[in-house]
Amino acid sequence: DTAVSQTPKYLVTQMGNDKSIKCEQNLGHDTMYWYKQDSKKFLKIMFSYNNKELIINETVPNRFSPKSPDKAHLNLHINSLELGDSAVYFCASSQLNTAEQFFGPGTRLTVL
Amino acid sequence: ILNVEQSPQSLHVQEGDSTNFTCSFPSSNFYALHWYRWETAKSPEALFVMTLNGDEKKKGRISATLNTKEGYSYLYIKGSQPEDSATYLCALNTGFQKLVFGTGTRLLVSP
Numbered sequence: 145d146t147a148v149s150q151t152p153k154y155l156v157t158q159m160g161n162d163k164s165i166k167c168e169q170n171l172g173h174d175t176m177y178w179y180k181q182d183s184k185k186f187l188k189i190m191f192s193y194n195n196k197e198l199i200i201n202e203t204v205p206n207r208f209s210p211k212s213p214d215k216a217h218l219n220l221h222i223n224s225l226e227l228g229d230s231a232v233y234f235c236a237s238s239q240l241n242t243a244e245q246f247f248g249p250g251t252r253l254t255v256l
Numbered sequence: 257i258l259n260v261e262q263s264p265q266s267l268h269v270q271e272g273d274s275t276n277f278t279c280s281f282p283s284s285n286f287y288a289l290h291w292y293r294w295e296t297a298k299s300p301e302a303l304f305v306m307t308l309n310g311d312e313k314k315k316g317r318i319s320a321t322l323n324t325k326e327g328y329s330y331l332y333i334k335g336s337q338p339e340d341s342a343t344y345l346c347a348l349n350t351g352f353q354k355l356v357f358g359t360g361t362r363l364l365v366s367p
Contacts, residue, residue, distance in 0.1 A: 148299075175353055187300070187345070187357040200354050234299065238353065244290060244302030245355065 147171050148248040150235050156254045157225055164221045165251045167235030173246070174239060175199070176218035178210060181232040181250070193218055225255045258282060260348050262358035269336050270366055276332045277361040279346030283327035288349040291320055291331055294360065295342045303331075303344075336365040 148169045157163050169176060177200075178190040192200040196212045207223040222229060235248040261280045269275050279289070288307045292300040304313040309324040317334045333340055343362045347355040 177353070184359070186359060187347075187355075189354055189356075192353050194353070199352055244305050246302070247299035249299050 148235055148237055148246050150233075150248040150251050152251060153249065154252050154254075156256065158256055159225055159227060161225050162221070162223045163225060163253070164219055165233055165235075165253070166217070166219045167248055168217050169235075169237040169246070169248075170216065171237055171239075171246060173237035174215055175237060176212065176215070177236040177238075177245065178218065178220050179234040179236060179247075181234065183231070187234065191218075191220075222253075225253075227255050229253060230255045258348065258350060258356050260346060260356050260358040262344075262346055262361050264361060265359065266362040266364070268364045268366065271337060273336050273365075274332065274334045275336055275363070276330050277344055277363075279329045279331070279358055281327050281329075281346075281348045283324055286324055286327075286348065287351050289322055289324075289329050290347040290349065290355060291329070292345040292347065293342050294345055300345060331361075333363075336363070338365045338367050341365045 151166045175194045177192040179187045190204050191210045193212045195215050209221045211219045232250045232252050234250045236245040238245040263278050290305050291303040293303050294300040304320045306322040311322040313320050320331045322329045341364050343360040345360045347357040
């Protein structure tokens with residue numbers, strides 16, 4: 145069974161569209177994260193949720209809205225997609241503050 | 257802006273060579289130091305989480321040390337194998353579950 149799964153794996157869409165990426169973890173973790181891998185291959189934190197509550201919200205445009213329906217899921221909704229949103233987005237989860245984070249396989253978003 | 261620096265940026269060694277990389281960080285911003293292994297087309301995989309000055313962790317041929325007072329961590333690979341080829345990332349936990357990643361060291365091990 146996959147520990148942290150993301151769907152879709154690839155997403156190609158037009159500028160201006162709204163899209164969602166889903167993330168699910170079956171590890172029983174209480175904290176989930178979204179990261180963006182930028183053009184320089186940096187992994188940067190976007191959001192984190194602990195027990196469905198927003199903990200970290202980095203300087204991310206408000207077109208990005210995370211939604212956590214329960215502690216096993218953290219979805220990322222993006223409105224009015226722009227070319228610069230093209231990137232690989234990784235979901236992750238962990239149990240404790242200093243514990244290792246388990247990453248999903250990534251979603252490659254391409255905005256045309 | 258917190259900088260987590262890794263060196264070298266890339267490394268090419270022969271099978272059987274031992275190698276090491278460095279992760280440097282501001283020693284005043286520290287809760288934990290993470291090392292991850294990231295193979296191409298896969299997701300980052302946790303190797304170690306270290307919190308205490310002088311911590312040493314080992315997993316098979318890979319080990320890591322931590323010096324929080326001077327702000328660095330070393331990752332060692334003994335007897336590199338082609339399957340060790342990957343990007344090795346370190347990340348600093350600055351609190352509130354926030355990881356700040358370095359740019360990574362890309363290792364290529366030739367048979």
